Amino acid sequence: MITIVGAGPVGLVLACLLGKQGRAVTLYEKRVALPAASMAIGITPPSLDILEKIDLKAEFLHRGLLIPRAQVFESGKPCGTVDFRDSENEILSLPQFGTLKLLRQRLSKLKNVHLCEGVEMTPERLRTCKGWIIACDGADSSLRRHCGIPMRRHEYGVSFVMADFEDKEDLGDEARLYFSPRGAVESFPLPGGKRRWIVQRTQNAPPTLETLLQRVQAAAGFDLAGRAHGNLYPFTPQRTLAKSFFHQQIILCGDAAHTMSPIGGQGMNTGFADAFLLSRILPDPSPQALQAYTRERQRAFRIAARRAAQGMWLGTRTGIPASRTRALLLKTALHQPRVRETLARTFAMRNLPQPRTP
Ligand SMILES: Cc1cc2nc3c(=O)[nH]c(=O)nc-3n(C[C@H](O)[C@H](O)[C@H](O)COP(=O)(O)OP(=O)(O)OC[C@H]3O[C@@H](n4cnc5c(N)ncnc54)[C@H](O)[C@@H]3O)c2cc1C
Structure with a gap:
């Protein structure tokens, strides 16, 4: 037993x-x-392989939504894209x-x-x-x-607040990472016409809906006010x-x-x-x-x-010097196909040691 x-x-x-x-x-x-x-x-491809062993992979793929790419921005300007489809690294959102x-x-x-x-x-x-x-x-x-x-x-000394919102933007299935001198805002598609928004909180910002809405508006330019959303979830990793x-x-x-x-x-x-x-x-x-x-x-x-x-x-990293350095780094890195491929495999956990079984 x-x-x-x-x-x-x-x-x-x-x-x-x-x-x-x-x-x-x-x-x-x-x-x-x-x-x-x-x-x-986010359910990664190695996890889908494990779910296949209990006959659930097809059901998960049916219920979830595959994320084909992530677009990265610094201070509102695009820096590049990580394409998960390049090497079957698609991450399932559920x-x-x-x-x-x-x-x-x-x-x-x-x-x-x-x-x-x-x-x-x-x-x-x-x-x-x-x-x-x-x-x-x-x-x-x-x-x-x-x-x-x-x-x-x-x-880690950083805090975030997140919530899942009704998705009215035309962002399709892609993930969006918005970096700026005021911190990070991340957005991930969810099945059923929803989207998760996660914002970094600065020291004085309370974990409220207002903080989340203001940060999304400032970093990504989207007004989520009045939108149906799930519970606010503050977290400190x-x-x-x-x-x-x-x-x-x-x-x-x-x-x-x-x-x-x-x-x-x-x-x-x-x-x-x-x-x-x-x-x-x-x-x-x-x-x-x-x-x-x-x-x-x-x-x-x-x-x-x-x-x-x-x-x-x-x-x-917050502040203007950090933002400028990050923009340069991201643009240079995301310009190189080998780096993009490595990043896709890393997000998809493809290049982690997988369990060696007897
Ligand atoms: C905001 C956020 C986003 C995340 N996003 C991701 C992501 O995209 N991808 C990812 O891989 N991970 C993500 N994670 C992490 C993920 O949520 C956790 O790793 C996962 O929940 C761990 O699962 P678990 O089964 O080990 O523990 P839990 O999910 O914590 O489950 C433990 C269970 O044990 C039960 N329990 C506890 N004590 C007892 C007891 N004494 N007797 C009986 N039952 C008991 C609890 O009720 C609970 O149901 C995220 C976490 C957070 C907070």
């Missing part, structure tokens, strides 16, 4: 992978309803609740996976569990704390990494093990790759296999997190 704690995207993918192998799995989820926040929207819905539908067809909803895993309940327990209980993992596994933490990914019979997976800046859209995708590797070493992992799991996934995380941090660092 394998116990999974947390039916977020990572716990659900792991439950589906194990369920498809015929393993008996019990999945505990303390929530009773799906969270409404759209959170992760709000996290859509991902959860599809994974839950798949799970409901697996007879050997039992979902206990509205049931919180507590230290008392933990004592009654037999076999391996996989902590997919998110960034604030109570199982990780229960194990006493230390976390390394790093604050952090990087965290667990020192070890296991302790006795508890194994960490996904955000319970690591978090990185959402700017770059790689957290959930990194968690899917954790889940895939874990599904190949369960149900009977040796201590060596668990150490290799920790090493391999920490390495992939460090590379992904470093790239996310570098991209965020470049985009969030």
